[in-house]
Amino acid sequence: MQSSFIPKTPIATDRGVRSSNTVNLFFLISVLIFITSLAIGGFLFFYNANQQKQIDAIVSSLATAEKDFSGPDVNVCTELDKRTQAAQEVLDRHYAVSSLFRLLQELTVKNIRFTRFDFALKEAAAEGTSLALALSGEGRSYNAVSYQSDVMKVSESLKDVLFSDIRLDEKGNILFSVKATVDPNLTSYKKLFTAQ
Numbered sequence: 001m002q003s004s005f006i007p008k009t010p011i012a013t014d015r016g017v018r019s020s021n022t023v024n025l026f027f028l029i030s031v032l033i034f035i036t037s038l039a040i041g042g043f044l045f046f047y048n049a050n051q052q053k054q055i056d057a058i059v060s061s062l063a064t065a066e067k068d069f070s071g072p073d074v075n076v077c078t079e080l081d082k083r084t085q086a087a088q089e090v091l092d093r094h095y096a097v098s099s100l101f102r103l104l105q106e107l108t109v110k111n112i113r114f115t116r117f118d119f120a121l122k123e124a125a126a127e128g129t130s131l132a133l134a135l136s137g138e139g140r141s142y143n144a145v146s147y148q149s150d151v152m153k154v155s156e157s158l159k160d161v162l163f164s165d166i167r168l169d170e171k172g173n174i175l176f177s178v179k180a181t182v183d184p185n186l187t188s189y190k191k192l193f194t195a196q
């Protein structure tokens with residue numbers, strides 16, 4: 001009896017079964033990816049076609065509106081714009097002096113009366129346009145004039161308040177002059193109008 005190293009029966013192995021399962025899994029995943037990419041591509045194709053139809057509809061409606069829009073309409077709109085700008089300039093340059101009178105009524109102390117009232121526009125590059133105020137008045141005593149000066153100097157609506165030309169008249173009253181700059185916010189008609 002001779003011994004042989006070659007087996008007489010075939011040996012069963014699991015290697016073939018495993019490789020076929022692995023190939024099937026990869027094949028299934030690749031087929032799913034392919035089908036998904038086809039579905040996405042089809043969706044994007046139809047979406048793009050729909051968007052293009054909408055763009056074409058908008059372009060045609062704009063072309064129709066442009067044909068309907070005539071030259072006289074443009075001239076009317078231009079004229080209306082010019083009038084609106086002119087009205088805006090008038091409103092910006094209009095001053096409400098009545099608010100200045102109310103301020104003076106509030107600031108005038110007992111035993112003081114004003115006998116002259118002048119104002120003029122004052123242009124300052126940094127501050128814009130403001131009102132220069134000039135007043136003349138008389139008081140019954142130096143204390144009343146001094147108190148009036150203190151009251152006007154602490155007012156937020158008046159700036160650079162200067163009392164000068166203080167003297168006695170023949171009746172014993174104290175005469176004085178006042179110069180001040182009025183805050184533009186106080187006399188701005190636009191701000192007064194929008195505040196109401």
